[in-house]
Amino acid sequence: MKKSMIILMLLIYSGFNNPTEGQVSRQSVIDTAERVFDWQQQHPTGVGLWEWQYGAFYSGLMDLYLVDPKIKYLKSMVEMGNTYNWAIRPRPYDANVLAIGHMYIDLYNILKDLKIIDKTGYCLDANFQRDPKIPDVKFKDNRYWYNWWSWCDALYMAPPTYAKYAAATGQLKYLDKMDELYKITYDYLYDKEEKLFYRDDRYFDKKTPAGKKIFWSRGNGWVIAGLTKVLQVMPKDYRNVKFYETLFQEMASRLKDLQLKEGHWPSSLLDPSLYNGIETSGTGFYCYALAFGINNGYLNKTEYLPTVEKAWKLLVQCVQADGKLGYVQKVGDSPAAVSSDDSEAYGSGAFLSAASEVAKLFK
Numbered sequence: 001m002k003k004s005m006i007i008l009m010l011l012i013y014s015g016f017n018n019p020t021e022g023q024v025s026r027q028s029v030i031d032t033a034e035r036v037f038d039w040q041q042q043h044p045t046g047v048g049l050w051e052w053q054y055g056a057f058y059s060g061l062m063d064l065y066l067v068d069p070k071i072k073y074l075k076s077m078v079e080m081g082n083t084y085n086w087a088i089r090p091r092p093y094d095a096n097v098l099a100i101g102h103m104y105i106d107l108y109n110i111l112k113d114l115k116i117i118d119k120t121g122y123c124l125d126a127n128f129q130r131d132p133k134i135p136d137v138k139f140k141d142n143r144y145w146y147n148w149w150s151w152c153d154a155l156y157m158a159p160p161t162y163a164k165y166a167a168a169t170g171q172l173k174y175l176d177k178m179d180e181l182y183k184i185t186y187d188y189l190y191d192k193e194e195k196l197f198y199r200d201d202r203y204f205d206k207k208t209p210a211g212k213k214i215f216w217s218r219g220n221g222w223v224i225a226g227l228t229k230v231l232q233v234m235p236k237d238y239r240n241v242k243f244y245e246t247l248f249q250e251m252a253s254r255l256k257d258l259q260l261k262e263g264h265w266p267s268s269l270l271d272p273s274l275y276n277g278i279e280t281s282g283t284g285f286y287c288y289a290l291a292f293g294i295n296n297g298y299l300n301k302t303e304y305l306p307t308v309e310k311a312w313k314l315l316v317q318c319v320q321a322d323g324k325l326g327y328v329q330k331v332g333d334s335p336a337a338v339s340s341d342d343s344e345a346y347g348s349g350a351f352l353s354a355a356s357e358v359a360k361l362f363k
Helices: 003-012 026-042 052-067 071-083 101-111 118-128 159-169 172-189 217-233 241-258 280-295 301-317 345-360
Strands: none
Touching: 026 052, 026 071, 026 345, 052 071, 052 101, 052 345, 071 101, 101 118, 101 159, 118 159, 118 172, 159 172, 159 217, 217 241, 217 280, 217 345, 241 280, 241 301, 280 301, 280 345, 301 345
């Protein structure tokens, strides 16, 4: 029997409410998150720390720090920023480079040192001076696909940085710019019937061998996790706040129904048979977003808590003894097979974000 299937069978017999050893508590959540952080720190992937993969990791680390303010977490973030002189990779129209901005701005809110965000602001300002100004969110056969938010992952990378910068500086124009760009991508990639996002326009007409539409788990995880981070800082009286709240609730409801009984979401959301196994990066982002929804009154606790509980238990079971989070789908843009040994920094980041919100469930 495959190791992944054995883990899934074990999960069926474990639970938040199991009064035996291993019962979930706030401390157990914090301790497991620390192990995942420690392992990731000791096993760099070789990718530059300002790239999107580590942007997601440091975004998750900041989430964890805000509920468990350990000095080593703060030290890791400050050392990273100092190494790059608090810079954003010089591709201002590419959403991916803005992922590290999540952490920069949150850290600025703690340390109040303008050097932490001045380069982020410079990068964001470039988007007010575009030439040409006409949006082009086509991905297929578009040599310059990265100049606009033409892939759904972009809705994690860039919007929180715009929204956080607006909140930190009090300049609403950055939130308005985010809103403008977000709606363009939403109109192009969101399937209003399925309440899910296509990864990009190459998937509009693609189907799995079983004839199902292809909606990538981590892709939609990027979207709802980014949406979570936007809602955390968006003013409740913002003129378009209802759009984001409604989108969050629509996606949450759809995702709740798509969770497998073992606790994870399949790599191809509508066709679990395509790649039959665990995938923790999408699952981590969903656990994070749904727990946030419960903690902040967007989602009914009675209805959604079982979904979060199953997801968290699955994720913890995928953390190896040394703290390595396995079953993280490798860098890609579509559903794919995953092994127990696969791990990436963004998967650890999703886990840390999930831990930050699951810990809050234990008041």
